[in-house]
């Protein structure tokens with residue numbers, strides 16, 4: 001099996017995300033959503049990006065199962081020691097609204113943990129990578145990552161008070177607000193899709209609690225970026241947050257992404273609650 005944190009492999013994932021971003025942008029502002037069986041919206045852009053990513057991953061990582069939002073209903077793999085989680089267009093509501101806050105998410109999972117991945121926001125021309133380190137770069141849709149500009153390592157920041165929280169723009173709930181109200185939060189920013197994880201990873205924010213429902217493909221790539229940048233993604237009780245929950249239909253439970261485990265369930269959280 002390859003080293004899934006190998007920089008060349010991470011760059012290959014980045015190139016796939018860039019091409020998927022170009023496929024998505026071909027539909028931006030020009031397509032309508034329709035409701036899937038579960039009521040969530042899907043567009044021609046999701047489907048075009050999913051087909052491109054699926055074919056590219058089959059060539060890059062032959063034999064490694066790929067679970068994507070669009071193919072989940074027919075996913076049959078049982079060996080999930082290593083697999084790839086894909087959300088070809090995370091933040092479909094933001095895509096339809098036209099505010100640019102949507103991402104392509106690709107993450108490699110090993111033994112239940114995301115070990116590498118990419119989050120790409122094609123409308124913003126911005127990408128975040130997780131491998132041995134976390135990086136942020138500027139990439140136009142379809143551009144090769146070797147041509148990227150402003151490529152730099154990113155790290156979480158450390159802060160104990162006057163925290164900046166991030167919350168979903170479209171799916172905020174009362175439990176999340178209650179969790180936040182027990183913390184020393186000075187400011188709360190809204191953002192769509194996996195951009196919330198990226199704000200933690202690059203030191204722009206400190207905590208992102210998500211107590212409402214999400215799916216594994218929504219969170220794995222952002223989770224990889226946060227941990228590669230020195231942060232954590234944990235259950236609200238402070239336990240590891242795991243992937244490959246086939247028995248639960250790949251649904252996530254509540255989680256908190258943070259710059260520091262102490263902000264989730266440790267001494268700082270107890271002191272401030």
Ligand SMILES: Nc1ncnc2c1ncn2[C@@H]1O[C@H](COP(=O)(O)O)[C@@H](OP(=O)(O)O)[C@H]1O
Pocket residue numbers: 040041069087089090091092093168169170171191192193194213214215218
């Ligand atoms: N009731 C629900 N059940 C499962 N997932 C949900 C959900 N409501 C929202 N989500 C997930 O939250 C994601 C959007 O998160 P955010 O609000 O942070 O941008 C959605 O991704 P998609 O837009 O890819 O469908 C969707 O998967």
Ligand SMILES: [Mg+2]
Pocket residue numbers: 069087089090091217218
């Ligand atoms: Mg999603």
